[in-house]
Amino acid sequence: MRLACLLATATLAMVLAAPALSQTATEPIPITEWSRDKIIAMGQEIHRQDVAAWVATDALMSEFSGTPPQGLAGWIVVPEGRDQKVRFLKAEGDLVSAGWDVIVRNGRAGDVVDVTDGTLSDQEQARFRARMTAASNIGRLRCSPNMNAVVADDPDSDGWLVWLLTSTTDASIVPMGGHYRFLISADGTTVQQRDMLTNSCLPMPRNAAPEGAQTAALTISQIVSDGPVETHVFLSLQQRLPIYVIADDKLFEVNGARIRDVRR
Template identity: 30%
Template sequence: MKCIAVRSAWLLSAFVAAPFAHAQEETPAPVGDAQVTKALLDAEAAGRAIYLHDQAAAVASDAVTGIESFREDGKRGRLGGWITEQREEGIVVTFVSSEPVPRARYRATVSADGRVVGDAVALAEPAALTEYELRAAHARTTASTATFEPCSRMYNTVVLPAANDASGWNVYLLPGTTQHGVVPIGGSYRLDIDASGENIIKQRPFTRTCIALERPPEDKARETVALVITHLLDPTPTEVHVFWSLWARTPLYVATSEGNWLIEAGRISLVSRHEASTK
């Protein structure tokens, strides 16, 4: 897998014309048009959901940090992370206690445009979680016990209901970074967890290495058309590619065994299909 920053139309045309090189890696089996269409729609939906829930957690965290009791609870180890839930009014972020049976301690609702709706609140008394919240909290805790090869000392966790109306949870482990301009896509994982939130059914990496994409310095940003990466594990771009493109606020070209793709504003479009894939 490799990545570059595309800074000219000439480099972009070279990318589009270049054949896919798998570097002695096993390439995914070819897929039909219907499978491609479904995979792209699923990746777009999941990638945007990951982004919105991750951003909501970040915005809510900033909001509750202004509450003195939250800071005190954090220092004393009374908090056990957060869970998010899409509701009509926005994404509700609930910060839970670190008890064996977690309870709600703080809440904030974040709108689709990334603003806190009303105020972040400290509950007068820790409240019992709803069934949804409790299972989501269990899924988050279960994910924290997973064994994987980390690419960062810091990881963010996004817990979502399983895609395609399946029961259970999809938990995404996303490497964090404090380096300006770095997009730490390497080391991203998805864990499929059962409906109870207590058992890992499947675990997958989205990369084979700790690859990181680098955005150009701000004075060079206007020259950059997009970032480029080759992806060997799937025939089409995945939800993680959509997420990191949104996170970086930069279009991303992805080369796979099926073709070359552009991700822009959370949408995936085909740039060119490889000849072998069209026969």
């Protein structure tokens, strides 16, 4: 489910009931600042889950000959040791259960397994509730009709971190803006903090270099934080390109899982 090359199947995307798309917010609202270590770790986690969901979705679609299975309601990604289990969920009335599991190891999807007892654990239910709570509380900036969701344990609390990420079906565009970060309560029902990680949509051409040249890096101005955020790490890992982040009079290089001060 790479953001730059998302499967355009509505049942596999998070479709949020929201007003018409808003390309630019009004006054920038400063976000909660994180340590550099946490920014890097969470950017890597977003990337891990993005890859897992992408390859597992490909495996599921292949298993069902390109047509989403009946009742598909979304997915959650659950850590399983060094691997990740992508649980594709099905809905029957108000009941949500696991229908199909795919284990992703080293970025590769295993077999699609039909789940006989799809009852979700308390933690899995809370994880899914956290995703849906975030989806119901998106802010005024909307940069795509569908948003991808990533849910992770917050290392600094007993709650959940949820990201709603701008998606695109155009592989030549990097969606640099419109991403949200939520801190959700442990039971998945309450928004404790919402941070809008940019103040506008910022769709950036992936290949803007002159003919015959290759793009060497991307550059972005950041006005809601004092430096890079986790989505810069994620997008650098995904695009395999450095991203230079300008914040006030400071310049940072985000190169995969490394952040370097270029000018302070």
